Amino acid sequence: HPPSLPLLLLPLPENIYAEEEEKAKETPVSSGAGDRHGSAQAAPRRVRAGPRPAREEADGAVGLVLHVSFLPTHRRLVLVHPWRCLLIPWRACVWGCRVIREAMVMKQVQSVFLVLEPLLRRVVQEEIQAGLVRSPRYIERSSPETPPAAERPALRLAFLNPPMLPIFTGSKIEDVNGEPLQVILVDADTGSPRGALPQFMRVELVPLFGDFPPDGREEWTAGEFARGVVKERAGKRPLLTGDVGLTMRDGRAVVNDLQFTDNSSWVRCRKFRIGARVVPGSYEGARVAEAMTEAFNVRDHRGELYRKHYPPALTDDVWRLEKIGKEGAFHRKLRQNGVETVQEFVRMLTVRPEMLRAMMGDGMTDRMWEVTTSHARTCDAGDKVYAYAGQHGATVYVNSLCQLVRLEFAGVECAAQQLTRAQKAYVHQLYVEAFEQRHSLQEVEPLPAAMLLHASSSSSSLPMLQSKQHIL
The missing domain is CATH 1.10.150 (DNA polymerase; domain 1)
Structure with a gap:
């Protein structure tokens, strides 16, 4: 048996079967030995033609799946099918191989194009876009006219005093003096307060992001301010509650009740601001610039326990x-x-x-x-005054913090600087006894400010009687 080759799928012309069947009936198949030595001829063999194998039409070609053997004496390929054999001329095989090779090359080229197509499309699109942008006609058509610069507001809102820190959720917000926050109307250039306007205006308090404005500008548009307003989280109450809607008369509005309902840990900058703006449509004059406080943290009310x-x-x-x-x-x-x-x-x-x-x-x-x-020392002592009387007609008056506020000898007020050395030692002893008896001191009527030792003196001048080092 001739050597076997793998199975091949060959596209062949329609008329190749008739020609090869006729030649196979008439031509004997000789052995390879007789041809080589020129001697005895081997018994001829004919390839018996059988029925045509099944063919599948595809674009005018016929595909055969056969077992291939090569006969060198006849320079032909024998395609062995399960029920028949077929001899194909060598040039037909070369033609079939050329077709297969061209098909494979085309398939490879198509694969390359499939890979390069997105890249080529992107490069071409970028180059076209760049060329259009550089074109003066394109710039003239696509660029709208630059709008005129907005006129700078002549008035703006401002907070009279900054809020007291720290701020906790649910706690009333006050200014640094412990008073309610106040929003006032000032001149945009000088910052000086303005008087009453011909009409009142409605002012709205809103929570802002702590990093507004993002570029640190001191001026912004109404649209930018609106985009800086913080919205409450889903399912939460409004972030800022209380007196968020104010009516400004005489250039001033007081915020009696204001608190945050949520902490600031969930926003990107972890800080809030309090902003004030004129409610759109409530004032017919020129635009009034908005006001805002410095950025601050809003802590959960549980932290107020350690405040x-x-x-x-x-x-x-x-x-x-x-x-x-x-x-x-x-x-x-x-x-x-x-x-x-x-x-x-x-x-x-x-x-x-x-x-x-x-x-x-x-x-x-x-x-x-x-x-x-x-x-x-920043603690407020209040107005209460207590008296402690000793022997020899001396009486010391102290406040709630045991600070000496008045000194009397025999009912006559005297200054500490007028005392002798012995009197200073005695007064200091009374002063210490008053401290030790502080829970049983007798409260007296508040003294006039002119009668207090520290009425015209600083606290640094009073410790004269607070230690023996100052007395001796």
Whole structure:
């Protein structure tokens, strides 16, 4: 048997079957040995023609799936089919191979084009677009006329005082003086307050992103301001509630109630601002520029439990002071020594500062001590005055913080600078006794401001009677 080749799919012309069948009937098949030696001829073999194999029409060609053998003596290919054999001339095989090779090349080219087509389309599109943009006619047609610059507003809104920080959710927002926020109308150039307008205007308070405006500009358009307004989260209440709608008369509007309902941790800059703008349609004059506060954090109301007070109140817990944490080491030390309120802290700071400093221990540095005591001294003593009388007709008057406010000898007021050395020592003893008896002191009528020792003096001149070092 001749050597076998793999199965091939050959597209052949329609008339090749008739020609090869006729030749196969008439031509004997000789062995290869006889042809090589020119001697005895082998018994001829004819290829018996059988029925045509099944063909499938495709674009005018016939496809055969056959087993291929090669006969070198006849320079033909024998295609062996399960039910017949067929001899194909060599040139027909070459033609079929050429067709297969061309088909494969075309397939490869098509694959390359499929890969390059998106890239070529993009490059061509970019080049065309660039050429059009550079064209003066295109620029003339596509570029609209530049709108005239908007006229700068002559008036603007402003907050009289900044809000007090920190701000917690659900807590009333006040200014740094503990008063309600106020929105006023000022001159845009000078910042000076303006008087009443011919008509009142409606003012709206809105929450803004803390990074508005993004480029740090001091001027913006009404549209940019509107885009800077923060919308509440889905399912939440309006972010800013209370007196968000105001009526401005005489160039001033007071915000009696205002609070945030959500913290600022969920926005990209983690900060809010409070903005004020004129309600569109409520004022017929020229545009009034909007106002906004500085950026600040809004904390959850649970953080208010640990909030420091500025200034601290007399009845505040001592941990409301700076550098003293709730249930911290300093708080525990003070509580163990009976110092639980800001009032007690300031009393001991006034009369016995060395004892208080030793009580805090080495954990409190001098810098921390300075911060804590400075914060404590901002506490308001109030108007109450207490008297403590000793022997020899001397009476000392102190306020709620045990600060000396008046000194009398035999019912006559005298200044500390007029006392002798012995009298100063005696007054200091009375002063310490008044501190020790502070819970049983007798309250008296408030003294006139002119009769108070510190009415015309600073607090730095009073510690003359607060330690023996100043007295001796």
